[in-house]
Amino acid sequence: MVKYGMLIDLNRCTGCRACVQGCKAENNTGKDIYWMYVFKREVGHYPNVDIKTMPRPCQHCDNAPCVKVCPVGARYKSATGAVFTDSERCVGCRYCQVACPYGVNYFNWKHPEANQYFNYQDDEGSDMYGSADIKALAGDAIAPMRNPELDEKAGAENRMVAGGGHQDGVMEKCTFCVQRTDKGLNPACVANCPTFVYTFGDLDDPNSEISKKIGSEDTFHLLEHADTKPSVYYMGTPVPREGIDIGDLQHE
Amino acid sequence: MAKKLDAYLKPMNKAGTAFYGFLAVMVAVIAVGAYALSLQFSQGHTVSGLDDIGAGGASWGLYVTMLVYFIGISYAGISVSAAVRLLGKTEYKPVARMGELLSVIGILLGSLAILFDLGQPLRGLINIFAYGRIGSPLFFTMSVIAGAYLFSTLVYMYITTRRDASILKSKGLGAGWLNSILSSGYKDTAASRQKHETASRYLSMAILPLLVMAHSFLGFNIGLTVARPGWFGAIQAPAFIAIAAASGIGALIIIVAVFRHFHKMQDILTDNIFKGLGAFMGAATGVYIYMLIAEMYVMRYSSTVEEGIIANALLFGEFAPLYWIELLSFAAAFTIIFAMFVRKSYNVTGIVVSAILVNIGAVIARQLILVPSQTIGSQLPYAIGVYTPTWVELSVVAALFALGAFAYALISKVYPLVELPEDVGGEI
Amino acid sequence: MGGAVAGVTLLLGLIIAAIGVMGVAPIGPISGPVVSDPSIQFGAGLWVLGIIVMLLSPIAYVTGSD
Numbered sequence: 012m013v014k015y016g017m018l019i020d021l022n023r024c025t026g027c028r029a030c031v032q033g034c035k036a037e038n039n040t041g042k043d044i045y046w047m048y049v050f051k052r053e054v055g056h057y058p059n060v061d062i063k064t065m066p067r068p069c070q071h072c073d074n075a076p077c078v079k080v081c082p083v084g085a086r087y088k089s090a091t092g093a094v095f096t097d098s099e100r101c102v103g104c105r106y107c108q109v110a111c112p113y114g115v116n117y118f119n120w121k122h123p124e125a126n127q128y129f130n131y132q133d134d135e136g137s138d139m140y141g142s143a144d145i146k147a148l149a150g151d152a153i154a155p156m157r158n159p160e161l162d163e164k165a166g167a168e169n170r171m172v173a174g175g176g177h178q179d180g181v182m183e184k185c186t187f188c189v190q191r192t193d194k195g196l197n198p199a200c201v202a203n204c205p206t207f208v209y210t211f212g213d214l215d216d217p218n219s220e221i222s223k224k225i226g227s228e229d230t231f232h233l234l235e236h237a238d239t240k241p242s243v244y245y246m247g248t249p250v251p252r253e254g255i256d257i258g259d260l261q262h263e
Numbered sequence: 264m265a266k267k268l269d270a271y272l273k274p275m276n277k278a279g280t281a282f283y284g285f286l287a288v289m290v291a292v293i294a295v296g297a298y299a300l301s302l303q304f305s306q307g308h309t310v311s312g313l314d315d316i317g318a319g320g321a322s323w324g325l326y327v328t329m330l331v332y333f334i335g336i337s338y339a340g341i342s343v344s345a346a347v348r349l350l351g352k353t354e355y356k357p358v359a360r361m362g363e364l365l366s367v368i369g370i371l372l373g374s375l376a377i378l379f380d381l382g383q384p385l386r387g388l389i390n391i392f393a394y395g396r397i398g399s400p401l402f403f404t405m406s407v408i409a410g411a412y413l414f415s416t417l418v419y420m421y422i423t424t425r426r427d428a429s430i431l432k433s434k435g436l437g438a439g440w441l442n443s444i445l446s447s448g449y450k451d452t453a454a455s456r457q458k459h460e461t462a463s464r465y466l467s468m469a470i471l472p473l474l475v476m477a478h479s480f481l482g483f484n485i486g487l488t489v490a491r492p493g494w495f496g497a498i499q500a501p502a503f504i505a506i507a508a509a510s511g512i513g514a515l516i517i518i519v520a521v522f523r524h525f526h527k528m529q530d531i532l533t534d535n536i537f538k539g540l541g542a543f544m545g546a547a548t549g550v551y552i553y554m555l556i557a558e559m560y561v562m563r564y565s566s567t568v569e570e571g572i573i574a575n576a577l578l579f580g581e582f583a584p585l586y587w588i589e590l591l592s593f594a595a596a597f598t599i600i601f602a603m604f605v606r607k608s609y610n611v612t613g614i615v616v617s618a619i620l621v622n623i624g625a626v627i628a629r630q631l632i633l634v635p636s637q638t639i640g641s642q643l644p645y646a647i648g649v650y651t652p653t654w655v656e657l658s659v660v661a662a663l664f665a666l667g668a669f670a671y672a673l674i675s676k677v678y679p680l681v682e683l684p685e686d687v688g689g690e691i
Numbered sequence: 692m693g694g695a696v697a698g699v700t701l702l703l704g705l706i707i708a709a710i711g712v713m714g715v716a717p718i719g720p721i722s723g724p725v726v727s728d729p730s731i732q733f734g735a736g737l738w739v740l741g742i743i744v745m746l747l748s749p750i751a752y753v754t755g756s757d
Contacts, residue, residue, distance in 0.1 A: 082402035083390040084716050084727030102390050103382020105322045106401050112490035112642050114317040120309040168724045179307055180382025237489050252644050259646045395735025398718035410739035418746050448754050462749040
């Protein structure tokens with residue numbers, strides 16, 4: 012059975028956040044919800060300053076604290092190694108959110124339709140495109156904003172885990188783009204990165220690119236002391252606590 | 264010297280305008296809270312001050328604080344009843360039922376608080392029982408508390424109340440329908456009373472481990488999260504028991520004082536009872552102060568980066584005003600009780616003031632455990648945030664208090680909350 | 692008589708609770724999706740029900756005929 016893992020090369024990351032954009036477009040996440048988040052800090056004192064960046068998807072831990080604490084079993088570890096949230100079962104207690112050391116969980120505080128960048132319910136003909144004008148002008152040349160695959164069940168266990176279902180009052184987080192990996196594609200962040208920061212693949216396959224890189228490079232996990240056994244490996248230097256946050260996305 | 268039955272039934276006397284005025288105010292507060300709740304259902308939890316931890320906000324805020332507080336004050340009931348039944352401290356019998364009713368109402372209010380906190384409350388009610396995972400401390404807490412703790416207190420109340428109901432029924436006092444239901448099948452013989460005593464004795468023994476489990480796991484909800492500095496740790500379980508004891512007995516003291524004052528029941532709700540309850544509350548407060556000091560000492564002497572940040576914020580930073588109010592409330596309460604014992608002169612007013620201070624401290628304590636670890640204590644360098652409860656949350660919480668007071672007052676009018684002793688009204 | 696009924700109630704409650712505990716989603720290392728599903732649906736409900744039935748035994752004891 013495949014075991015998905017990701018390797019993030021921080022030496023290559025420029026902080027362009029194409030991964031964040033790709034994730035949003037693929038998974039239709041709402042405002043202030045960043046399944047893929049990129050830390051950006053400026054460290055040092057002028058003129059000796061440096062900008063450090065660090066992408067942070069869900070770590071899909073093998074010893075996930077979020078799975079342990081879910082009272083109804085909505086958060087579970089899939090046979091493929093990813094950690095999913097069954098949005099049909101989630102009751103919105105937010106225990107997974109407070110139990111996650113990496114802060115990757117997001118709650119639907121607002122009704123999802125009221126929290127989108129485009130109001131695709133309202134405009135006449137906007138439907139999947141987010142704007143009636145776009146469809147009228149470009150037709151099929153521009154892909155719809157709304158991803159219809161998110162309405163289907165997904166994953167090896169065939170539960171409602173793709174895109175979170177975007178229901179009111181449930182939790183959601185990075186799914187390693189389960190609707191894409193089910194078809195053999197890479198997650199959106201991996202596919203969109205212009206500098207090849209991400210390597211995604213099967214950790215159980217010794218011949219996969221990711222296994223070879225992990226075997227040959229110096230890699231680490233975030234927050235190793237928490238013993239969460241993440242599936243996400245990093246190369247390079249993690250973003251430190253010192254310095255100034257110059258890329259805070261979460262406060263509009 | 265047997266007291267007359269009337270002395271025990273004073274709270275059930277015909278209500279005056281003050282009582283109805285009080286009920287009206289409670290209903291008004293509940294109405295405002297209901298409106299706030301409707302906003303929450305229609306617009307989502309965005310109407311509260313809560314936010315994602317990744318955004319620097321607090322995801323568990325005032326509602327969870329109140330959940331823990333209400334479950335905490337439910338400690339009072341069974342501990343007093345256990346003292347009566349198991350330790351033979353029959354002088355506390357007059358307040359045993361008041362404590363049990365406080366427990367029942369406390370658990371129900373706590374359950375409501377968590378229900379209002381859920382993103383999908385209706386689904387929550389069903390899924391907890393359909394898919395519950397014992398491995399999750401949250402599920403274990405709610406099922407043991409709401410299931411076992413609540414129900415056991417209700418059973419306990421039923422067993423200890425049958426005699427009183429039959430006495431009232433035979434004299435035509437109180438609510439006839441209620442007395443009939445509660446006393447059906449009861450005969451006031453010595454053998455029957457013995458059976459009831461045995462049953463309540465064994466039930467108390469069974470409830471005591473439930474009590475320890477319930478409050479420990481409430482603490483473990485917080486203590487088992489490796490993610491949260493300031494939460495993670497073994498001390499949460501015993502600390503939650505200590506503060507539950509202090510605030511629970513404190514809440515009971517306040518309620519008993521209200522009854523004593525408004526119904527002039529000084530002869531039944533004696534100074535001695537207050538002395539005993541006050542002593543227990545003072546001891547529990549002392550234990551909790553000790554735990555607070557121990558925690559802070561460790562955090563300040565040597566700790567992780569995040570724990571240091573939290574400790575700093577509590578002592579000197581943005582949370583300092585609340586933290587010092589909490590510490591001083593507990594310290595003042597403890598000092599008052601301690602001074603009374605040293606000088607061997609007890610007065611009810613002082614004990615009631617202590618009880619109020621302990622409860623204020625308890626609410627603040629819960630809030631300060633929950634919030635800083637989320638807004639400023641993240642282990643990854645997220646932006647620092649602030650959590651301020653909105654009027655929606657405050658209204659709902661006020662409505663919960665009002666609901667509890669309303670229910671308590673109403674029940675006190677239709678049923679005696681002071682257990683009738685053996686030599687009163689026993690001539691049936 | 693009351694004692695016998697109480698004993699039966701206690702035992703019945705214990706059995707229901709035990710079935711419930713076995714039916715609840717398993718505790719254990721998070722090795723896969725099996726951990727999130729109960730073996731018996733409403734296993735958790737059975738557990739709580741079992742505890743409640745056990746707690747009815749004192750009532751059975753006192754209401755059993757004297």
